[in-house]
Amino acid sequence: MQITVRNRIVINGEEERIKEVFLAEYKVQSGKTHLAYVNADDEKVMIKFDENELSMTRYTKTPIIMKFHKAQTTFAQYEGLGKLEIETREFKINKTLQNIKLYYLLSQNGTIIGHYHLRIDWKEINE
Numbered sequence: 001m002q003i004t005v006r007n008r009i010v011i012n013g014e015e016e017r018i019k020e021v022f023l024a025e026y027k028v029q030s031g032k033t034h035l036a037y038v039n040a041d042d043e044k045v046m047i048k049f050d051e052n053e054l055s056m057t058r059y060t061k062t063p064i065i066m067k068f069h070k071a072q073t074t075f076a077q078y079e080g081l082g083k084l085e086i087e088t089r090e091f092k093i094n095k096t097l098q099n100i101k102l103y104y105l106l107s108q109n110g111t112i113i114g115h116y117h118l119r120i121d122w123k124e125i126n127e
Helices: none
Strands: 002-011 014-029 032-038 044-049 053-059 064-069 074-078 082-094 099-108 111-123
Touching: 064 074, 064 082
Parallel strands: none
Antiparallel strands: 002 014, 002 111, 014 032, 032 044, 044 053, 053 064, 074 082, 082 099, 099 111
8 A cells, every 4th residue: 555645734824845655554443444654754653534533643752643523623742842723624535536635723822833734645556
C-alpha cells in the first residue's frame, strides 16, 4: 500500500505546501480503517478513521494524538506548545477514490495558530 499525505498550511498569511509519499500498512478493524506508516522523521504514524472521526497518532518520545471530528472541537497536547484546539471545518471520506480531505483550524487559548488543508490518499501498489 502507498499513502500520499498532502498538507497546505497557512500561518500568518504565509502558505506552505507539503507532499510526502510513504509505504503503508492497511487494515480494517472494529469498523475503522487503519493506515500505518513511518514518516520522514522515522516516526511511526497511525491513522484510524470511520465516517465521523479520524485520529492521527505520531509515536514520538511523547506520542502526539490529533482527533478530527465532524461535530465537535477536539484537543491535542503538543510537547513545548501545550494544549491545542482543533476545529474541523471539513471532513470528507471517499472510500471509492481512497482519500480523505480535512480542513481544520488549530488554535491555542482562542487564538488561531493556522489553517490546515490535509489530504490523504492511499492505493495498492504493484511490487
